[in-house]
Amino acid sequence: MKVNLQEACEFLKSNDDFLILMHANPDGDTLGCGFALCGALQRMGKRAKAVCAEEIPHKFDYLFAAAETQEFEPKTIVCVDVADTKLLGDMRELGNSAELCLDHHETNTGYAKRVLVEPDYAAACELIYKVINELGVPFDKELANCIYTGAATDTGCFKFSNTTPQTHLIAAEMMRFGADFAMINYVNFDLKTQGRIRLEQEVLKNIKYFEGGRVALVTVTRALLDSIVDIDSDDIGALANIPRQIEGVDVGICVKEKKPGVFKASMRTSALVNAAEICQKLGGGGHARAAGCSFEGVTVDEAVDKTVEAACEAVRKALGR
Amino acid sequence: MKVNLQEACEFLKSNDDFLILMHANPDGDTLGCGFALCGALQRMGKRAKAVCAEEIPHKFDYLFAAAETQEFEPKTIVCVDVADTKLLGDMRELGNSAELCLDHHETNTGYAKRVLVEPDYAAACELIYKVINELGVPFDKELANCIYTGAATDTGCFKFSNTTPQTHLIAAEMMRFGADFAMINYVNFDLKTQGRIRLEQEVLKNIKYFEGGRVALVTVTRALLDSIVDIDSDDIGALANIPRQIEGVDVGICVKEKKPGVFKASMRTSALVNAAEICQKLGGGGHARAAGCSFEGVTVDEAVDKTVEAACEAVRKALGR
Numbered sequence: 001m002k003v004n005l006q007e008a009c010e011f012l013k014s015n016d017d018f019l020i021l022m023h024a025n026p027d028g029d030t031l032g033c034g035f036a037l038c039g040a041l042q043r044m045g046k047r048a049k050a051v052c053a054e055e056i057p058h059k060f061d062y063l064f065a066a067a068e069t070q071e072f073e074p075k076t077i078v079c080v081d082v083a084d085t086k087l088l089g090d091m092r093e094l095g096n097s098a099e100l101c102l103d104h105h106e107t108n109t110g111y112a113k114r115v116l117v118e119p120d121y122a123a124a125c126e127l128i129y130k131v132i133n134e135l136g137v138p139f140d141k142e143l144a145n146c147i148y149t150g151a152a153t154d155t156g157c158f159k160f161s162n163t164t165p166q167t168h169l170i171a172a173e174m175m176r177f178g179a180d181f182a183m184i185n186y187v188n189f190d191l192k193t194q195g196r197i198r199l200e201q202e203v204l205k206n207i208k209y210f211e212g213g214r215v216a217l218v219t220v221t222r223a224l225l226d227s228i229v230d231i232d233s234d235d236i237g238a239l240a241n242i243p244r245q246i247e248g249v250d251v252g253i254c255v256k257e258k259k260p261g262v263f264k265a266s267m268r269t270s271a272l273v274n275a276a277e278i279c280q281k282l283g284g285g286g287h288a289r290a291a292g293c294s295f296e297g298v299t300v301d302e303a304v305d306k307t308v309e310a311a312c313e314a315v316r317k318a319l320g321r
Numbered sequence: 322m323k324v325n326l327q328e329a330c331e332f333l334k335s336n337d338d339f340l341i342l343m344h345a346n347p348d349g350d351t352l353g354c355g356f357a358l359c360g361a362l363q364r365m366g367k368r369a370k371a372v373c374a375e376e377i378p379h380k381f382d383y384l385f386a387a388a389e390t391q392e393f394e395p396k397t398i399v400c401v402d403v404a405d406t407k408l409l410g411d412m413r414e415l416g417n418s419a420e421l422c423l424d425h426h427e428t429n430t431g432y433a434k435r436v437l438v439e440p441d442y443a444a445a446c447e448l449i450y451k452v453i454n455e456l457g458v459p460f461d462k463e464l465a466n467c468i469y470t471g472a473a474t475d476t477g478c479f480k481f482s483n484t485t486p487q488t489h490l491i492a493a494e495m496m497r498f499g500a501d502f503a504m505i506n507y508v509n510f511d512l513k514t515q516g517r518i519r520l521e522q523e524v525l526k527n528i529k530y531f532e533g534g535r536v537a538l539v540t541v542t543r544a545l546l547d548s549i550v551d552i553d554s555d556d557i558g559a560l561a562n563i564p565r566q567i568e569g570v571d572v573g574i575c576v577k578e579k580k581p582g583v584f585k586a587s588m589r590t591s592a593l594v595n596a597a598e599i600c601q602k603l604g605g606g607g608h609a610r611a612a613g614c615s616f617e618g619v620t621v622d623e624a625v626d627k628t629v630e631a632a633c634e635a636v637r638k639a640l641g642r
Contacts, residue, residue, distance in 0.1 A: 159507075159511075164496070165494070172487075172493075173486070190566045191566060194569075197528065204521060209515075242518075246512075246518055
């Protein structure tokens, strides 16, 4: 059942003993939502805990200050920034009992009893900001750090096209409440491990261009990943954005060996061609500017050739060649 | 003479035939200021042109739409985002006749007849935004693109500690007036030339660590720069930020060979040590977190050794070793 902001908040006010589920492979938005909502409910005198099926990266340690650790038997399950129960990892079963889901993904499957989705919001934290205001909980530095983190991380620090004036207005307000924005942005956008630096260097060394520089490719093999200590999934994920950042490149491709014979191709495109359409032809999918597809039982050269050829064909077609 | 916002705007209203000077080595803030103010004055029916002693990088081509090209004999010189006439390059003499200076640098030398400096503003464009409002000129997409550009580029896309709530509020308003923020952020923050990619790869390859990883160094020789086509001063300048982005690094150093035997060291530090203090000992200066110094008549190894030793000494002292 779809609910509006007031109805969602009435539900939160009239219940207690909350278990807040954040999605697996946790990012700044789901964590910001979870800890901010948890902290706000606790400040109302309720019991609440925010949990995630996977380990929370240490760079987010500062978020924990927004809520205290409480031991109790949960009664009310709320999901934040979770479009589908399958994104809950090992906690998927709990998601099937969700009483409320607060999210911003248009693709939300509506699995919860009460669903509030705001697809025009760049970050789910923007919705949690409104929930906290509606609940009447005053903001403080710790809650502000959570909301700012979601707003900044889901927009590439206000850089991407999903950013709205509302995102900036909320960021400004969180800064007024003391959000430690310079620290948050440093750990989320600038800080790199020595391993990440080595990985980027190795990947940049082998960048390949096609179609007169309009298509650029990087390849990441297991052998390369295994040769570098001190890298995590964030480091590897970020590689997908590198080729498209190069001047003149309309299609940036990153082909990554997930395990022997299994490859994932990530594609980023300019407005010239549609990444989702190209990847759909290869059995994948995604968004217009960012999409992906997978290959099994092939060599790295076969995975690369198929992806590059599909991209080059789309570019030639778009240029009328 | 210091003037306030109203006095500065009275001066602009009661004069005409403006020559607006932007600083040499032009960045997004001085250019955004120049074209926005020029366009606003033209929209008031006045004649105005914005000029810079050096070529404007092509990535800023979109700013030109804010103002039209007018031919006339200038009478009234206004400097924007120019702290010192020596920053005007070959137009330095013109700066000595400046009737008005609109700036945000605390270090402004007060060279103009009327000076309005707002050192707490992250970008000079924030001041120009207020000037345009005070002049009563309605914003449109083209003016909004200029103001947004200054606000975004002077704050690393709202990332750095100089960002204020006001910066975000102005960005939000410029987005409402149609600023093409995703394009602006793409060309200013993501887009890299193939040369830049190669340069980064070469530099990352030779990164060196000292003091258990707390000091990191990259070195850029003329031989390296000469071996790569398609790089500009922006590309080279950006290298100074790389070492300090590495986890655990308190001092990031970039030593660059400006010409044979002449070296420039750029230093970025964490809160552990003061970059300006270290560089002052080496005859340079700057800010607490970003500073620099120069060496002449030395070898690259000598320049590197002096800088690294000063940095390591400061780190050891800070740690009480």
